[in-house]
Amino acid sequence: MTPRQTGNVDVSGLPSVVFGQRALLWWGTLGFALIEGFSLVLTIASYLYLRQNEFDWPPGRTPNPDLLIPTVNTVLLLAMIVPMHAVDRAAKAFDGRGVRRNFAIATVMGAVVMTLRWWELLALNVRWDTHAYGSAAWAVVLMHSTLVIVDVFESATFCAIFRHGTAERKHYPDASDAAGYQYFLSLAWIPVYVVVFWLPRIL
Amino acid sequence: MASTEAHLPAGLLSPAERELLHQTWSDRPGFWGWVTAVDHKSVAKRYIFTAFLFFILGGLEAAAIRAQLARPENHLLDPDQYNQIFTMHGTTMMFLFGVPVQLAMAIYLVPLMVGTRNISFPRLNALGYWTYLIGGLFLYSGFILNTGPDAGWFSYVPLAGPQFSAGKRVDVWAQTVTFTEIAALIAAVELIVTILKQRAPGMSLNRIPVYVWAVLVTSFVVLFAMPSVALASMMLAMDRLVGSHFFNPAEGGDPLLWQHLYWFFGHPEVYIMFIPAAGFVSDIIPVFARRKMFGHTALVLSLVATGFVSFGLWVHHMFTTGLPQLGQSFFTGASLMIAIPSGVQVFCWIATLWAGRPRFATPLLFVIGFIVLFVCGGITGVMVASVPFDQQAHDTYFIVAHLHYVQVGAFVFPLFAAIYFWFPKMTGRLLSERLGKWNFWLFFIGVNVTFFPQHFLGLMGMTRRVYTYLPETGWGPLNLLSSVGAAMIGVSVLVFIANVFLSLREGVPAGDDPWGAHTLEWATASPPPPFNFAHLPVVGGLYPNWERGADAPVVTGLGNSHREVLATTVMDAVPDAIQTHPGPSVAPLLVALAIGVTFITGVFTPWGFVVGPVLLFPTMLMWLWPRRKPAAERAWCEERV
Amino acid sequence: MMRTTAPSHLRALAPALALLALGACQREQRSFQETPPGATAFPAVQTTDIQAGPKTVDPAVNTYQENRVAVSQGQTWYTSFNCAGCHAPGGGGGMGVPLNDAEWIYGSDPENVFATIVEGRPNGMPSFRGRLSNTQIWQLVAYVRSMSGLTPKDTWSPRSDHMQEGRPNRTAQPQRQLP
């Protein structure tokens, strides 16, 4: 191969730290968010499919799910968008302290959400092995919980990397992507909340 | 080379820089290098090799099935063994061979065809392979230990539920499915990102090779199909392990929910295997017809259409379950509609062959065999799309015949064409044409002798998944014929294996481009160096290798001392940013092992899903944690911004 | 490279496989031919644990007690032969004694339960002597014992898939009929 002498494309001046859809990882995150979002959609669809098999929903003498803890948790989950938005802004300004501090806040909030999740499951007022309604409700909530676990782990890791690790400039776009994932996670909860905790009252 | 070095224009690599580039992109040597490899070519090669091992195992199971059915009232296998073997055959061919091998071929070819240095997420790629390997080994360990799944590759509940499939057999199946899904989803994401963001400058959307389009479509199909089976297999595992009631009709569950979820994945899965195969064919035909492909745009659009419509077909696996007629008619319409893009593809291929000057090398023979078998399988596909006819044909050997014409004809034949075509690129040596022709003719005749009679067996009332049949049924002679054909296929696969091993030793050296092909992978050495291209090419057309002169422009200015790849824009492939890729790491293997522990322990106790993540988090942390770098490297990092 | 290193992987796997093999084969065994333990003689009736000499257990008994398939089959018989009629589905008890607790009037060893089924017991438990095959009885024994957790954990049944009486079959939509 003897490439020609002139007219070549010189890319040496291109940046290596880029945000948003210019970065590869942003697309990867988007891909996995698509997969997880679609899994959640299918789980909710299965829940609604099983609903057809019963006259009452919840069936029989099963009580409606409680609303208090789930609502608190929903608010908390949505509130997580605030520190993560701050992370995004700090990352784009290459402000390491800001990224670290807001990741720490988000990690703590995520851990609280995960802990409340346990009472949220109890608030369903039904066991997974009672009947199909119980199984479906647990499945939807647990499906979303796996996303929360991943997110808390991610926030904690970033927090640690930015505190103790050798965070480089290339980690800032990753932090910004983590914020994007958090938005998806919080917003994805809204349909779950409506379907699992409100639908039994409406239908 | 030394003489030109002095006159090298700015930005072109000197031999010393080339050597540095080689070191930068190489996997480490030895065993450690083997477990830490992240080069897309080494991962893809072991992926393909493993998938073919499973293909051979699945083939041996098929041979056992055909031996048992060769005559009525045969006692070679008892029903327990037969049920395990046919389940293993289906599971192996679909989950351990079909989907993985197509994704593996894509992992090898796509980065080369789009002109980049590596796949977008190399460590994730390695993780995908390890997960797949663990899944396959787990399934076969179960099989060897008399814990092979025995409820069919579709595992219909309640037969596969806790009551009627007591024991761990179906759990093994469900977790294997989970492993292969993880692997497939990972491959899909990284292929999408590679295709969208790492194309060589100038490879705008209208200059992407058909095969790469096919992989893009397939990856999106994987993205939306696999979550469905993941959910279904998770529900099945929970029903079996912790007593949930998703599929238990006595407690408000529904066996049909399983069928909906399963076929919502199961039908697109056929297209996950077929669409890349159509891509192979579309990029092989121009080479051997020595003419540009007719109707490139039509082909690409028809592949995209196939991908979309494939999600509207799943109910045609459920025509006998008593769904309302109007709904069924919708799915009949969709099933017939998918014949139109398939037809367009076939017509374009035939037209190109007609207008070109065909060269009858083995890859083209397999392509021609593919067209014949695919047209036949497609026509029987139109037949079974009709609800009334399907009510007779469903679950009979007519379907067995149809699905094997489609799977073997429209997936395995193009795959063999692809192996014969790209083997020289992967190994540097050509496969023997003489053995290749034996391979082809034995395979082609064998497939027809095996599966054509099965259409008639189906219409004569022979149902699927039967371990034996009575002599009075009159099915004996055609079954015997079918078994003879299966033996021919077996011989042809033996010829293929011999060809591969002989050619690896003493095949004709291939050179960069033995076929005079048009896509970018032929612009580099065979086998390609670890960095794929010394200078990334700049693309000016749909047939870069045919159009580029000796002095075609290239990309300069990418670093040699770090794994730098070029990110380009999605639509027009304009250079946009430089991204660094991670190097070799053992973390993917460790994460895969943690996932393995999670799901395999999960078969026995729900605590697996608590213990597993405990292992998963440290390994993930190891993966993500940045290594402390020397000052010089840090300086490089900062300077690169 | 792949071919040279792969065998060393397999070697590493071998012990793990051997470990798995110990448990798996027996628990998954499906037996089509009747080979009941103690096929020729019914075990003697035994009402206490006190016994002269060391306790003898027919090793073949364990192939039923530890076999998930046998437990499941026993569950089917439990419904079919209407054991549930007196002992309730799941063994909660009713007219008959509960079977899912730790209390065993006539002993909890497989042989004792076997004898109870074969001989019958006062106050209502009929004798099934000659009416069930030994295999069926051993499967029932395995299921009955699994209900109070006396068989290995992985033989327990999480739930039954059987249709329950009294729950109406449904047609999801009124027009839901095959054309």
Add this chain to the structure above:
Amino acid sequence: MTRPPPRPGRAPALLALAALASACAHSDMSAVDPAGPQAGRIAGMTWYLTIVGTVVFIITIGFLLYALWRGNRRVESYAGEGAERHIRRWVIGATAVTTAILLVTLVYDFATGRALARFAEPDALTIRVTGHQWWWQAQYIDPDPSKRFETANEIHVPVGRRVRIEVRAADVIHSFWVPNLHGKVDLIPGYTNTTYFRADRAGIYHGRCAEFCGYQHARMDFLVIADPPARFAGWYRDQLRSSVPPADSVRQVGEQVFMGTRCAMCHAIRGTEAGSRVGPDLTHLASRGTIASATLPNTRGHLAGWVLDPQSQKPGVYMPPNQLKPDELHALLSYLQSLK
């Protein structure tokens, strides 16, 4: 019903196809040898699809072979603006023809589906068929409870009358299929599906389970026996009767064996104390032509083999083996064979 014979001489492939197809029609369970209107319509559809499919296949492959032959003789590729236009016309034409064929097929398919659905009739003879691993329970439903009865594996229907089959599953999914009469319908736990058919010729039609259901899926057969109406009425009357206590001593011993051993745990004989519904109803066992889910002829020898060791006939089946002394066996068989 239309069954246009394929014209000979069009192509050898078509001839071979016709030969094999006629072989199909002569099979015991042929989908293209209809004995009723439902199967007839589907068979018509089958022939349409087969013939159209064969013609399309021959034309397409003909084009392929011609393309290879023509291309092979070219000195230079046929390319350029004009060539592309020329080829495009052909490809668009072929696609249009394909679409037209598919549209016709869709309309025909829809019409056939509608015709099959219109066959429903409220006052048809209703039989409730329940699938068990691995046999078929058949209950004849009548508004008058005294005219209901139960049998197994052999379903008698009157020639010329519409029959409504309500299918249910007792354990796993099965599928009810009599190729000569109609397509199949699945038996799904929790669901009741309905299918209608009519037998227009007297005869014995073989049916089988079409959905994989475990070890003996391969041998879960049944028979649909279409009798002329008068004969059917006689059979119906016979089936309504309970069994009468045997008069002679051998059969009395046989009855005692039946009631005293495992038999009565699973099987019912109306008119006796045996009333279990686990296995097939044996009230009129001797009136059936087959045993073991229509896979063995109902002869004394086969019955003896089946009673003693069902597992060697059908491994995995739920019926346990029975160790009987020779005289007990003799008495039991005599009793069973008296259950006309």
